[in-house]
Amino acid sequence: MKDTFTHKGMRKKLVETLRKKGITNEAVLEAINKIPRHWFMDSGFIDHAYVDKAFPIAAEQTISQPYTVARQTELLEVEEGDTVLEIGTGSGYQSAVLLEMGITVYTIERQNELFKKTSRFLPKIGYRPKKMVFGDGYKGLPEFAPFDGIVVTAGAPYVPKPLLAQLKVGGKLVIPVGEDVQIMTVFTRTSDTHFEKNEYGEFRFVPLLEDKN
Template sequence: MVPAIDGIGMTSRRTRMRLIQRLREAGIRDEQVLAALEEVPRHIFLDEALAHRAYEDTALPIGYGQTLSQPYIVARMTELLMAHKPERVLELGTGSGYQTAILARLCDMVFSVERIKALQDRARERLQLLKTRNVMLRLADGGMGWPERAPFDGIIVTAAPKVLPDELLAQLADGGVLVAPVGETQQMLVTVTREGDSFHTREIEPVRFVPLLGGVVR
């Protein structure tokens, strides 16, 4: 069951503001990103049994071996993406739909790919609850991206590939940016910017994500 948007004490504005203050103290500077995290009720993207932990700065399970990333990582990746002011963004790994909802408040259009149908169905329900209308969802192997909708000004990957697939880089628009965790036992958050046929990678910080897997789970 999806928790209600309003009503219980943990979802109060004060509780969310404490989280936003912690994110500021951790180094998040983009006020538009912080405003989006303040506006989106994180608790509705969790099962009721975990909703009371929604505003902790920690990753939480959403089933099927997947997690809802900690707010700091969501904010950091979004901040890196939005530094390039993308209008059309591809998200690989819809998961709970929380990152999707954040992006929808900051970009003109979000194209989000998920490989697990049950997660996609729940994400769609939550996005509809928030009246989010600038998101398109697709059930597919995330490693292949969404070539029919390419190119994208920004690509954000919410699971870690061992190496970045060439198919994703090819879908990045000239001047665009890709933000992703990369690696297996040791993972690094990186940004890749495209200039013509050249791709420039910058290492940001060590992270820990679930692996990017192939195939569709219906």
């Protein structure tokens, strides 16, 4: 698990790319600059780790494009000490970005193969979510709610009501909504019963799997 000067240089270039694409949150950019993204990828893809693209990982899933991770994290508008629920742990890279920012992270993964792999891997490299759960992301984690932010890292055909219910007032749900192409959508809880909705353009994600059992 090496992190060479070359890797660090490539990360700096990636951060500059993200700046040019409009990411302005310094805490997000600093986290991306610190985290060795190549550790989260299969060895065959290490050369591509700092290109702003998504790449395949286990269980037919992908590690999201760095811009997507940065944009979703920025849209959460969370600060050090806040709590975030992540739906779709995947490779663990999004969790690591949040943890690097001083966020308390709860995360759910639906794919057992990925869950086992990532729950061993993250602590090994020094990133420890508060809770990592194998389960159905559509249901969230009501026993640990409410959250300052909830981020969904897969394409959802609809907005799961339990996730909205688990937000604090003032909290944000960042979720890509749609079937083939998703619209990045942010719901801000403005009161116990009201939510404000904003949309932030088209993205492409692997689908959010629902537990049909």
